[in-house]
Amino acid sequence: QIPQEERLNKRLLQKSEGTVTHETLGKSHLLVRDPAGRLECVFDKTMIQVDNDVYFWNVFNDVYTTDAVSIPHQARTIHASQQRLRTIRDQVMQVVREYNITKEYLTDDEEKMFEYHLSKLDRYIALGVHKLTWAKKEYIKKFVMDSKEMCRALFETVSTFKEYNKKIDAICTSIENTLLVQVTPNKVYFDEEFEQAQARHHSKVRKLFKQCHTTIQETLEKSFSFFENVPLGSVLKEWGKYVRKVDKRLLSALRKSVISSLSVISNCINGNPKLSDKEIQPTFTLSVRLEDTRVVFEPTMDSLIRTIKKVERSVVRCVSVITKMESTIQFVVPKRATFVQWDDVDQKGG
Helix, strand or coil, X not given: CCCHHHHHHHHHHHHHCCCCCHHHHHHCECEEECCCCCEEECCCHHHHHHHHHHHHHHHHHHHCHHHCCCCCHHHHHHHHHHHXXXXXXXXXXXXXXXXXXXXXXXCHHHHHHCHHHHHHHHHHHHHHHHHCECCCHHHHHHHHHHHHHHHHHHHHHHHHHHHHHHHHHHHHHHHHCCCCCCCCCCCCECHHHHHHHHHHHHHHHHHHHHHHHHHHHHHHHHHHCCCCCCCCXXXXXXXXXXXXXXXXXXXXXXXXXXXXXXXXXXXXXXXXXXXXXXXXXXXXXXXXXXXXXXXXXXXXXXXXXXXXHHHHHHHHHHHHHCECHHHHCCCCCCCCCXXXXXXXXXXXXX
């Protein structure tokens, strides 16, 4: 039976034989890509196993000094070299982590938009995939520093772009929740008073919508600054798709705002179907007087209908202050219609 120490030495010698040579380190590149495009660090696994074995046997020898085992010289040499390479390997792993985090941070559409930025980063990362080996320690440090700086710069750019996109979505949500009709609870209006109240409210809404439109336009212009010097037509094409997506989101928000507002007007006339008869409150004042033998109502039904229709048209006109981003932003080609198709909004809202 082979003694335990001899078995240990034999196993470590088998693992360490020919492992730590300049030639071996010179054949292994730093990085490799998986099928999904993520980076992985490439390092001799046998070398890592030997390093771990020697480390834990050293711990064993420090504790059990009377039963200490001898560790082969070649294995100790690997352990000593690993201590120098471990720092380099940890630095390369930082590049792997930061690149993969940046890659995963992008959605599919964003990845197409940032194709040029990614290609610049990938061209530099290719040095670690195809050229740099673990033997070229003097070049690895610069490669690691530059790669980390480029990954962080791209991550910050993408983060800023996402923040701009969130800002646009928040504005669209506020537009969606804006009612274009203002009806004070438990207040009964004369028809002219109702019309004047809505006119004042629509004036405020138009001012608000103009501010929203200006903010979205300025935010898109800031977002485009990331792509304005990109020579790839495919990237600009994806940018055009993104702007049209913003237009669709904006149109959806305006449509919901109009529909909700027209629903409020309907409830003013017909009552809220969700409330019981006892809970329904009148909206308009109706005067009744007797002229000779006739009963006269003021305002008349025709007059009240004209007032309501006038307010409805004013509701739809409120949204006309917001034009399509694709037509107002000069760097998007080709330009299309100047205004959002509010006829479609009117049909669905009415």
